[in-house]
Amino acid sequence: MAYSETSSASIGSIPSSEGPPCHCSQRTVMTVSWTDENPGRRFYKCEEHGFFLWHDKEKSCP
Secondary structure, eight states, rough: EEEEEETTEEEHHHHHHEEEOTTTEEEOOOOOOOOSSSSEEEEEEEEEOOOOSSSSSSOOOO
């Protein structure tokens, strides 16, 4: 399932990859960023509260 956020970032949830808990104690869901700045970079987010944590390390410039 993919959808667009207000920043025009298209992301898709990966349901089997639960991440660290949000401050609300709910488990986060791994999603994939398809923004120009972070294409294909995975991160965890809470659907309710906006908690956000990168799963992948930031790529360094060559």
